[in-house]
Amino acid sequence: MTRPHVLVVGCGFGGFHAVRRLESRLSLDEADITVVTPRDHLLYTPLLPEVAGGLLDPRAVTVPLTGRLRSRLVLGNVDDLDLPGRRAWVTDPEGSRSVLAWDRLVLAAGSVSSPVTIPGLTEHAVGFKTTAEAAFLRDHVLQQLELAMATDDPQVRAERTTFVVIGAGFAGTELVAFLHRLTQAFARHHRSDPPLRPRWVLVDATSRVLPELGRDLGGRALAVLRRRGVDVRLRTTVAEVAQAGVRTSDGRWIPSRTVVWCGGVTPNPLVHRLGLPLERGRVRVDERLAVAGAPGVFALGDLAAVADLTRPGHDTAQTAQHAMRQGRTVADAVLESLGRGTARPYRHHDLGLAADLGGWQAVARPLGLPLTGPAARVAARGYHLAAIPGNRSRIAASWLTGAGRPPLLVHLDLNQRPHHSPLMGSAS
Template identity: 45%
Template sequence: MGRPRILVVGGGFAGVECVRRLEQQLTPAEAEIVLITPFSYQLYLPLLPQVAAGVVTPQSVAISLRRALGRALIIPGGAVGVDTKAKAVVVRKITDELSVERYDYLVLAPGSVTRTFDIPGLPDYARGVKTLAEAAYIRDHVIAQLDLASESQDPVEREARLRFVVVGGGYAGTETAASLQLVTKAACKRYPNLNPDDIHWHLIDIAPKLMPELGDKLGKDAMELLQKRGIEISLGVSVAEVGEDSVKFTDGRVLPCRTLIWTAGVAASPLIGTMDAETVKGRLVVDADMSVPRMDGVFGLGDAAAVPDLAKGDGAICPPTAQHSMRQGKAVARNVVAALRGQPLTPYRHKDLGLVVDLGGADAVSKPMGVELTGFPAQLVARGYHLMAMRTLTARFRTAANWMLNATAGDDFVRIGFQYRRPASLRDFEYTDRYLSADQVKQYTGHLVATPKS
């Protein structure tokens, strides 16, 4: 019999933190550690709005797995099916070929995808900010709208190209709207034909409050700050229909618009749907120790798992945040090691460190350890937290250097040329159509059920 094989699915906060801890706690002789991820980097997701705004470069938030990890084997692909009876995972490699990976212990941290609804035109004309490629593309797209509006003589076209709508009043949507609005405002100095008053930003959300997790005071402070900048905020409103050059809101308004950025929440990875497992709103049901009931050696965590929030009780589950994912990764690694050594597992408990929201420039709202901050002090806390959370000194240095360069030299508003002549949409980036059905998974793994591991 060979070493036990620990298979970790997902190279996000939860999966990478789990692998790091496993490497520290297990000797090479105790277990083989394998990470399945399509990218050779861990994406520092909270700074994607700043990538879209050009404040930091894509490389700065793409933290090298080769630098962050040690001996773990990295399989370049995405898990597209799980068969817990066969103890096997089907992987679609970056070459598009399928392979089967066996495991003794499985850690499922596949993360989440953008949550969408059955809204006419949404899949074709909306853009997201969930992946590194999307953030880089959004920047190109926004600058392209300024370029095209600047030379257009058609007032209708100019109005549509200079109106930007962000759907989603959570952290991602608010930070994206705030950061990109500063970009378009500053860019007007380089466009003699554009008037800053002609550029319109809208932030809409079906919820009655902006970023309700911040509390009433900080949420109100953030909303007032954005409104002073000229961002129109509409709450209790969503999108009814999206067209190539217009958007219709649920309150009946129809506005000319060629840019709709969709950040209205996330849904668990479709990988969870390939398993015969209990779910809560699409998230994998797990016990407090993050083991999956009735599935030997399987653990779930991060955005794709409904991890009980013991700090709140009353059946609450942990929200899909980077803070929880990193801590759960550490806790799952400890429990995998305990399971491997025949020791008892421990439940996941946490103490909330607070929240940070970077609104661009010197503006921010933060709530570290329950202390409410606004303005420059909040910005120091927010950026200090981000640097602390990055896992390599190189990433920290690059990010800090980007902040300093942007603050002193500004932006050049350069388009790279992504998706030249063909607009991209949500479906072009997240590959949600690549997963297998349960029957397809069994076609690849069925012969393994009765085959002992050699």
């Protein structure tokens, strides 16, 4: 008899913990496990703002899969599925396609940026979901300030020193907080006539900053940002993005050559290949995260609608906290289907959320307890060190050595396309 083949699609928070659990419970001769993922690492996205702000090296927030997982890794994306035939089509980074058969399928492909219809956004804005985008933003922002110092044109100077971030959720709010501190440090350390005055604008259609944390803590975060001089525009949408600025829904023009999209996300389009009913774009699963009407298929994280048994009538939030624990529940369900153990219904009480605002400012709600200031920042950093499955000593060392020290205010040409030079001939 051949060994059963477990195919895991995606290796973010949920997929990673599902595979780790499966590997800990299955021996090599009991099942084959294949992980299809576009990256060779787990990206710890909550710390991307610190990468953009120059506090952490990009590699610190990437946990290599090789060495931590023994399963077979296939680089690429699953772009089509045949559930009755139990086959998956994979496209690798170079465009080649292959087919993988499976006996058990775990869908953990997460989410993608929501499609937008704002004119000019695709052409003139940058996203904020990868280490490449975080590193690019840091370099780009510093270069814009350097270019602003070299011009006598007040209009160009205003465009280069104004930075617009769209979306006041966790990513947008923390990104503004860390990059604002970076640009303020640059302005203090570089003499210019007239002096540089970096301006940050945070735009969101909702009425609150960090709505996930509630009105009180969101209000505290808003107060911190405005006290630092951030121009926060709530109940405002972006009508147009151009090369030299942004027009908002109230008709105002914001001169800027830097626009960052931190808007919402939508489930991975792979869910539309399942041929199953969807709820708000997500596939419904039972309490053990099995997909109804698809034997041997399980789903979790951002692409699954998971009932929150701690709050009847609600689904679980689309957070890394839930995804990690759902990964372990899915692994137990797969093991049960293979005759190993008994799976339990997914039940998890939210442990709370935190937003790091840089310096000694943060807002957090661990276990329902509202915290602000240094206590909140300690809680936020403690959670990140506990949650990331690697690189803890590297991150902690960066935080300790960087405490009280100004950031390095140089860029690494990461915002430039590499120039290929001909190989130098041997010396005669």
